[in-house]
Amino acid sequence: MPSLSVIVPAWNAEKNLALCLRSLTRQVLSKGSYEVILVDDGSTDQTAEIARRFPVVYHYQENQGPAAARNAGVFLAKGDLIFFTDADCVPDPNWLEEMAAPFARPEVTAVKGVYRTEQKDIVARFAQVEFEERFRMLEQRESIDMVDTYAAGFKKKIFMDLGGFDIRFPKANNEDTEFSYRMALQGYTMVFTPRALVRHLNHPDSVFRYFRLKFGRGFWRLMVYRMHPERMVKDSYTPQTLKLQIVVLFLGLIGLFVLFASLFWGTILLAGSSLFFLALTFPFLRIAYRHDRAVAFLSPPLLALRAVAIGSGVVWAGIQLWLGRDVFESRK
Numbered sequence: 001m002p003s004l005s006v007i008v009p010a011w012n013a014e015k016n017l018a019l020c021l022r023s024l025t026r027q028v029l030s031k032g033s034y035e036v037i038l039v040d041d042g043s044t045d046q047t048a049e050i051a052r053r054f055p056v057v058y059h060y061q062e063n064q065g066p067a068a069a070r071n072a073g074v075f076l077a078k079g080d081l082i083f084f085t086d087a088d089c090v091p092d093p094n095w096l097e098e099m100a101a102p103f104a105r106p107e108v109t110a111v112k113g114v115y116r117t118e119q120k121d122i123v124a125r126f127a128q129v130e131f132e133e134r135f136r137m138l139e140q141r142e143s144i145d146m147v148d149t150y151a152a153g154f155k156k157k158i159f160m161d162l163g164g165f166d167i168r169f170p171k172a173n174n175e176d177t178e179f180s181y182r183m184a185l186q187g188y189t190m191v192f193t194p195r196a197l198v199r200h201l202n203h204p205d206s207v208f209r210y211f212r213l214k215f216g217r218g219f220w221r222l223m224v225y226r227m228h229p230e231r232m233v234k235d236s237y238t239p240q241t242l243k244l245q246i247v248v249l250f251l252g253l254i255g256l257f258v259l260f261a262s263l264f265w266g267t268i269l270l271a272g273s274s275l276f277f278l279a280l281t282f283p284f285l286r287i288a289y290r291h292d293r294a295v296a297f298l299s300p301p302l303l304a305l306r307a308v309a310i311g312s313g314v315v316w317a318g319i320q321l322w323l324g325r326d327v328f329e330s331r332k
Contacts (some may be wrong), residue, residue, distance in 0.1 A: 005035035005079030005101055005156075009172075013087035014046040016201045020087050021054040027096040034096060037076050041069040064248035067165035067175040070149065072162060074156065082156045084149040086172070088202040089115060089152075099153045100194035109158050109188040110180070112144060113151030113196030124203035124208050124259045126295050126302050129288045134237055136287065138192040146182035146237035149176040151198050158188065168328040181228040181235075210302075211309045218313025223327060241280045246311040248277045249304060277304070286327035 011018060036056040040047050042063030051058045061072055074082055081173045085091055095113065102111045114135055117128050138144055147154075149172070162182055169175035183190060199261055204210040211315055225232040234240065252273035281303050288296035295302075320327055 003079040004029075004032065004081050004096060005073075005077035006034060006036045006082065006083045006085065006096065007037065007039065007070055007073030007077065008085060008087055009039050009041055009066045009073065010043060010047050010051070010087040011041040011066070011069075012045045012047060012064065013045045014043075014050055016088045016090075017047060017050045018053070019090050019201070020085070020200040021051065021056060022149045023090045023093070024085070024096075025054050025056065026093060027091070028093045029097050032100075033080060037073045039069040039073045039076075041066065046157045065167060066149075066172040067169050071164040071167065074090050074159060077156060082154050082159060084152045084166075085198055086150050086200075088151050089198040089200050090195075091198040093195050095151070095198060096262050098193055099151065102191050102193055103153070103155070107189045108181060108191055109137050109155050110147045110190040111153040111196070112138070112147040112190065113153075114194050115150050115198045115199065115200040117200045119201075119203055119205060120296060121203075121205035122294060123207060123302070124205045125292050126288075126299065127203040127210065129284070129291050129295050129299075130306075132291055133239060133284055133287050135192075135194060137239065138236060139194060141192070141236055144190050144192050144236040145231070146177060146181075146235060147190055150200065151196055152176065158183075162186070168219065171216070173216050177221065178227060181224065181231050183228070185228070207305065210304060214306055214309035215313040215316075218310035219317040221310075222314045222317040222321075225322070231312055239283075241283055242307075242310075245277060245280050245303060245307045246314070248273050248280065249307040250311055252277065277307075 038051045038056045038058050040060045099111050102108045165175045165179050204213050281300050284298050288299050
């Protein structure tokens with residue numbers, strides 16, 4: 001078994017870091033060895049003190065963002081295979097072994113695991129069902145084109161040959177999407193392994209946090225699509241119903257404005273888009289009903305909120321591009 005390196009970027013992560021590192025330093029491997037690397041991205045809290053309580057490689061750098069922190073960890077890594085998770089995630093004891101197992105197939109170059117939450121807030125539970133919907137999509141594919149960094153594994157050489165994550169991305173937001181699309185463009189094989197589980201401690205737990213997160217997702221995803229237009233129509237990770245929901249909801253908003261000019265046509269557009277939107281929620285509702293019936297009951301308004309948030313982020317990104325502003329300029 002090749003040597004393994006687990007890399008965790010951390011910025012002011014004192015709240016959950018001990019749980020994360022305790023789990024990572026107690027991974028159960030049937031054979032082989034591994035190391036854990038904690039990259040402190042300019043923390044000003046107790047992150048350093050907590051990290052030094054555990055048998056990990058500790059590296060400090062001035063704040064540069066999670067993409068740069070992960071890349072720094074890769075340069076320090078001694079393993080042939082590199083794995084990423086986040087400081088607010090707690091991997092199961094067999095997570096690393098399950099993540100490494102698919103690499104027994106020589107064609108596999110990247111692996112994606114899953115995460116779940118035990119949070120009780122309804123918004124956090126809704127966010128988890130979103131992931132369950134995507135996991136169902138991934139389970140039906142032999143290969144994928146999206147590997148999220150909360151549970152990601154790569155062959156180190158290929159990761160470095162491709163230049164690592166784009167450090168211009170300022171936050172943990174779509175830099176892993178961009179890198180995954182870059183890998184897919186080169187024809188590399190990425191796979192999904194649902195038995196490699198981490199428990200996420202920080203799903204958004206309020207409507208405000210959720211909206212802000214999804215707004216950012218929409219904004220940066222358009223930037224990724226600008227770099228990889230071939231993935232705009234379809235990828236292995238984004239439900240097509242989500243894209244349609246965004247379009248239909250904005251048609252409904254247009255209907256509201258049309259009402260002021262034409263009661264008849266505005267009503268037709270608003271009613272038609274509302275009914276179409278509800279029809280598009282049925283696939284999600286079926287999944288939600290199996291996992292969390294309370295979430296299923298509240299899903300339509302939360303799905304509408306998601307569509308507004310992501311769509312607004314996309315529109316704002318489009319405006320920035322139309323104005324000729326380089327959103328990456330500050331990261332150069």
